[in-house]
Amino acid sequence: MVFFRSVSLLSKLRSRAVRQPNLSNSVRWLQIQTSSPDLDLRSQLKDLIPEQQDRLKKLKSEHGKVHLGNITVDMVLGGMRGMTGLLWETSLLDPDEGIRFRGLSIPECQKLLPSAKPSGEPMPEGLLWLLLTGKVPTKEQADSLTQELRSRATIPDHVFKTIEALPVAAHPMTQFATGVMALQVQSEFQKAYEKGIHKSKFWEPTYEDSLNLIAQLPTVASYVYRRIYKNGQTIPTDDSLDYGGNFAHMLGFDNPEMKELMRLYVTIHTDHEGGNVSAHTGHLVASALSDPYLSFAAALNGLAGPLHGLANQEVLLWIKSVVEECGENITKEHLKDYVWKTLNSGKVVPGFGHGVLRKTDPRYTCQREFALKHLPNDPLFQLVSKLYEVVPPILLELGKVKNPWPNVDAHSGVLLNHYGLTEARYYTVLFGVSRAIGICSQLIWDRALGLPLERPKSVTMEWLENYCKKAAA
Numbered sequence: 001m002v003f004f005r006s007v008s009l010l011s012k013l014r015s016r017a018v019r020q021p022n023l024s025n026s027v028r029w030l031q032i033q034t035s036s037p038d039l040d041l042r043s044q045l046k047d048l049i050p051e052q053q054d055r056l057k058k059l060k061s062e063h064g065k066v067h068l069g070n071i072t073v074d075m076v077l078g079g080m081r082g083m084t085g086l087l088w089e090t091s092l093l094d095p096d097e098g099i100r101f102r103g104l105s106i107p108e109c110q111k112l113l114p115s116a117k118p119s120g121e122p123m124p125e126g127l128l129w130l131l132l133t134g135k136v137p138t139k140e141q142a143d144s145l146t147q148e149l150r151s152r153a154t155i156p157d158h159v160f161k162t163i164e165a166l167p168v169a170a171h172p173m174t175q176f177a178t179g180v181m182a183l184q185v186q187s188e189f190q191k192a193y194e195k196g197i198h199k200s201k202f203w204e205p206t207y208e209d210s211l212n213l214i215a216q217l218p219t220v221a222s223y224v225y226r227r228i229y230k231n232g233q234t235i236p237t238d239d240s241l242d243y244g245g246n247f248a249h250m251l252g253f254d255n256p257e258m259k260e261l262m263r264l265y266v267t268i269h270t271d272h273e274g275g276n277v278s279a280h281t282g283h284l285v286a287s288a289l290s291d292p293y294l295s296f297a298a299a300l301n302g303l304a305g306p307l308h309g310l311a312n313q314e315v316l317l318w319i320k321s322v323v324e325e326c327g328e329n330i331t332k333e334h335l336k337d338y339v340w341k342t343l344n345s346g347k348v349v350p351g352f353g354h355g356v357l358r359k360t361d362p363r364y365t366c367q368r369e370f371a372l373k374h375l376p377n378d379p380l381f382q383l384v385s386k387l388y389e390v391v392p393p394i395l396l397e398l399g400k401v402k403n404p405w406p407n408v409d410a411h412s413g414v415l416l417n418h419y420g421l422t423e424a425r426y427y428t429v430l431f432g433v434s435r436a437i438g439i440c441s442q443l444i445w446d447r448a449l450g451l452p453l454e455r456p457k458s459v460t461m462e463w464l465e466n467y468c469k470k471a472a473a
């Protein structure tokens with residue numbers, strides 16, 4: 001199955017890097033400056049890179065020996081919690097306040113980023129621009145990026161065949177990650193590296209791969225969805241739509257509210273600083289100079305874990321199991337019993353808790369506001385609201401949970417379910433499409449700043465025991 005997209009002359013001539021075909025197999029990028037550099041993300045980035053390189057150099061030379069804190073045995077045994085060890089430019093997480101994308105909170109992004117409709121939800125293209133440049137784009141710039149992504153979205157046929165080789169019952173994340181690996185054969189970074197590109201230019205093919213990957217993911221993701229749940233009946237792209245709107249359309253949802261939800265969903269799931277499993281995995285793998293496809297496929301495999309991205313699937317399945325057993329109008333008392341039953345069976349309550357956050361996740365709050373605006377009477381939304389009251393006190397009672405409050409995954413499923421995307425096993429794929437925007441943005445900066453191979457020191461229990469004995473003597 002091939003998705004045919006007509007690339008208009010205008011978009012062909014946009015100010016963007018295009019690969020010149022077959023120049024004795026050498027890879028080159030040709031800048032065609034036909035539109036204003038103001039509208040061209042690559043040109044903007046190119047201007048920003050030298051000043052950020054200087055900033056990093058200065059930081060290293062002037063403050064390289066400054067201590068950032070002590071490492072304790074607890075940190076080593078406790079999944080490196082609280083250990084500052086990564087540079088991640090695109091976003092920063094405050095335990096109480098939540099995520100800021102290049103300094104902007106989620107409500108600020110909702111207010112400032114361009115939207116596809118007046119006073120609507122932010123466009124993911126706008127966030128991509130913000131993450132890469134640190135600047136809020138104009139609507140014109142966001143639209144220009146929509147066009148650019150559109151012109152990069154054609155998928156080689158072998159990608160669909162590769163996915164088809166898997167059983168249709170394979171988990172959607174397995175099919176999605178397989179599709180990403182199949183896309184890897186088009187990597188410009190890999191080709192350029194094989195030809196001996198100078199390291200000062202690494203960011204350029206990384207940018208090409210990243211934008212191609214981000215552009216192509218909605219098609220791969222919707223292909224997986226339609227293959228598994230809609231008898232393989234795929235829906236062609238709608239070139240009049242923006243990134244989020246078109247993604248909802250290709251999945252089979254043309255309700256304008258669902259398109260708005262998709263814009264919001266893709267925007268808020270993009271990035272959550274660098275230490276979470278998917279972002280950290282992508283960054284680690286990329287530090288070996290693996291190209292964006294290899295790095296992002298690795299990240300996806302981390303996202304597929306139930307303590308991370310798969311939690312959104314788990315939440316909806318858990319909520320549905322509550323309804324199945326106790327009905328939609330379950331009382332708070334019965335709900336408490338159900339939560340205890342879950343805990344007593346050695347399971348976590350999905351959608352609650354966080355490795356870093358210590359308050360309600362603002363990504364939860366903005367989805368709650370969306371629900372209050374568009375679907376206040378949805379029974380599952382009302383159940384989610386009851387859980388907000390019932391679960392935190394119980395988790396606190398356990399005495400060990402550091403954050404009893406709901407996270408992003410506690411809410412996303414009921415919204416998608418409301419608009420007809422009921423297949424919970426698929427939800428993490430949506431998360432994956434979004435996460436590419438954050439991981440790839442940082443990856444481009446990893447290359448531009450020349451960040452090194454990541455290689456922390458590990459030790460054995462014996463080493464720790466001996467170290468502690470010596471320290472106590």
Ligand SMILES: CC(C)(COP(=O)(O)OP(=O)(O)OC[C@H]1O[C@@H](n2cnc3c(N)ncnc32)[C@H](O)[C@@H]1OP(=O)(O)O)[C@@H](O)C(=O)NCCC(=O)NCCS
Pocket residue numbers: 306307308309311343347348349350351352353354355356395400401402403407408409
């Ligand atoms: C996200 C999560 C993995 C963070 O783990 P963490 O940083 O180790 O969290 P804490 O330090 O608070 O964990 C301390 C203890 O509380 C438990 N805990 C934390 N959140 C819990 C929850 N929602 N339900 C039950 N127990 C929980 C942990 O499993 C751990 O128990 P242990 O000492 O017996 O192993 C954890 O909160 C969790 O499993 N949540 C449910 C899954 C989820 O929603 N994931 C999506 C995150 S965005």
